[in-house]
Amino acid sequence: MKRFAGPILASLGIALLSPLGAMAQDAAQPVRAAVLRVERGPELPISRLDLPPDDLGFAGGRLATEDNQTTGRFMGQDFTTEDVDADPDTAVQALETLIADGTTFIAVMAGPDTLLALADAAGDRALIVNATAQDTRLREADCRANVMHVAPSRAMLADALTQFLVWKKWTDWLLVPGSHPEDALMADAYRASAKKFGARIVEERVFEDTGGARRTDTGHVLVQRQMPVFTQRAEAHDVLVAADEADVFAAYLPYQSWDPRPVAGSAGLRPMSWHPALEAWGATQFQRRFERAAGRTMRPEDYQVWMALRVLGEAATRTKATDFATLRDYILSPAFELAAFKGQKLTFRPWNHQLRQPVVLAADRVIVSVSPQEEFLHRVSRLDTLGVDEPETTCDLN
C-alpha cells in the first residue's frame, strides 16, 4: 500500500496546489530521504576537541531538512528525513528497509567498500549520495551511475592545498604519510598533485603507527622529544605536508618539527570542505542557524550531509515534483545547480557525478584561503582545476 501513497498524493497535490502562491500544507506532497550512517571517522582522535559528536552528519541533515521544509511550505512539499545508524554488515539490509518504505534518496556516510555495496544493491531503485567517502577511486575506476558525490575527493583536497602552496612558492615538500592505508591514498593524492602543479617532494618519511594509547596524561612531554627527532636531518624543504587520515601524529607536528617550517595537510593548514570560522558568502547566518539547532559548531561531515539533502530539496523545488525519476533526472541534468555558501554555484561533473566545489584552507581558528586559486586557469571552470578532470578520468558511467 505504501508504495502507492506517493504518486496518488503527488497527483492530488498538483491539482490542488497550483499556482505556486497557495500554501496548503494539508495536501503537501511528501519527499522522503534518509541519512544512512555507517562510519563517523576516527573514534579516538588525538585531540579531545576532535571527539566525534553523536549527531555528526545527522545534525547537518536536520538543518537541510528544515531548510527544505521552509521552502516546501511555499511549494506544497513536505520533507522528511530518517536518520539510520548501521555497521558495514547491516548497511545493505538497512538500505533495503528504506527502499521498501519508499525512501529512494539516501545520503550515505560510509567507507568506500560499504558505499559500493550499497550502490550496487540499490541499482536503479534509489539514488545514493556519497556524503563522506573521499576515495578518488569512487569517482574513477569504481564510479557508479547511481551515486552522486558531494564529499570532495582526496584529489580535490590535495589540489586545493597544492595550489596555495605553489602560489606561495613553497614548492619543496617534506611529505610525511602515516602507515594506514588511507594515509597512503592521501599521500598518492599529494604526489599526483605536486606533479600536476609543479611542486617537488624532496623527501618522504612514513610515520609508523605503533599502536598504544592515543592520549595519556603528560603526553606532550614525550611528543616534545619524539617529533623533533622524527623530523631531524630532512632534505631542505619549504613546508612539511602530512597525510594522517587516521589521526595518529599530524597534530603533533606544528612547533615540534626539527626545522622551523610550516605544517600543512592533516595539521596546520588543512584543506576541508567546511570550517566553522568561515564567514564569507553569507556563511555566518548558516553557521549560526546550525549552532543554534545543534548546540555545537559545524564540521565538514555536517556540511556535506547538508549539501546532500539540499541537492534533493533543490531538485524538488525546481521541478515542482516529488517522484524519484523526475528528481533523479533533474539532478543528473546540466540544469542542476546548488548554492552552498561558497560564493558560486556548485554543479555536478557529468563524467563522474562529483560536485564541483571550492575547498577551504583553514588554520585552527581562521580561514587562510579558499581554492581554487585564481591564478590557475581552466577552459571550462576553475573548479575543475581541483581533482581529476574530464580528459584524465577513467570513469565510465555507461
Place this chain on the structure above:
Amino acid sequence: MRRHAPALALALAALAAPGPAAAYMVYVSNEKGNTVTVIDSETLEVVDTFDAGQRPRGITISPDGTELYVCASDDDTVRVFDPKTYEQLHTLPSGPDPELFVLHPSGNPLYIANEDDNIVTVVDVKTHQVLAEVPVGVEPEGMGVSPDGAFVVNTSETTNMAHFIDTKTYEIVENVLVDQRPRFAQFTDDGKWLYVSAEIGGTVSVIDPASAEIVKKISFEVPGVVPEALQPVGVRVTKDGSKVFVALGPSNRVAVVDGETHEVLDYLLTGQRVWQLAFTPDEKLLFATNGNTNDVSVIDVEEMKVIKSIPVGQQPWGVVVAPE
C-alpha cells in the same frame, strides 16, 4: 502646494539641462570600517565620516530627508541618524542581524529582512514599535516595495524565492521561484516590472508583478571574465524605466540594461566587488560601492561612463543619496 514643488524643480532641471548637477549628500555605509562616509555629489569630495555602529550595511533615508537609517548588523539594531549633524537620534528594534530594509513610499513603516530568523520585521519608525513579523523563506535578504506601497517583496537566499507580502494584512500572497541566492528586489517607478537579482544564479529575473510571472531572465557575459564572477547584486532603475543598472559583484562591473528590451547595453568597469547602487535625485549620477577596493565609483548616467572613483571607508557596502 508642497506637491508641486518637486515637479517644478524637475521641470526647471529639465530646462536647465545639461547645467551643473545639484549638490546632494551621499551616504556610504562601510561594513568593516563601522562608519558612514558622507560625499558631496557636486564636488565629489568626502565631506565627513561618522561612526555608525558595528558592521553597518543596509542604509536608507526618509523621503523628507530628516532621518538616515542604518542596519548595524552586529549590533542587532537599526540606528537612526540626523543626516545633517550625524547625531544618533534613536534606534529601532530590528530583530537580529539586520542586513537590508526598505521604507514604505510614505516613509513609514520600515520593512527589515532578518537573515537569522527567517522573518521580515515591520517597524513603525514613529512609535518605534514592531508592527508585525512575517515568516518568509530561509535567509531573507532583498527588500523591495511596490510604488503604491501595496506590496513588499522579500527575497530569501536559500529558498530562492521572491515573496510578495501584502502590506495591509502582512500575509504572503505570492511566491515566485527565481535563480540561486536572490539578493535584491527593485520595482520600476510605474510598478510595471519587478527586478530580482540572483547572485549565484548569475541572472536578474524580470517579474510581472500583476501575474507574478517571470517574463525574462537577464543574463550577463563579459569576454575574459569567468561566468561565475558575474554575480548580480544591487539593482537600480531610472524613474522613466528606460535603464536598469545592475552591480555585478566580483566581476567588478556594473551592467546597463535596456528597460524595454531587457538586453544588456554596456558593462562599466568599476572597483572590486561592486555591491550596491544609488542615483542622485536628478538621476545625473549613480554611485556604486566597491567593497574590496574601499572606494565608490561615480557613474555619469547619461553618458554611461564611470567618471570618478572616491576613496571611502573600509569595505563600503550600501549607499543612499539624500532627497531634494
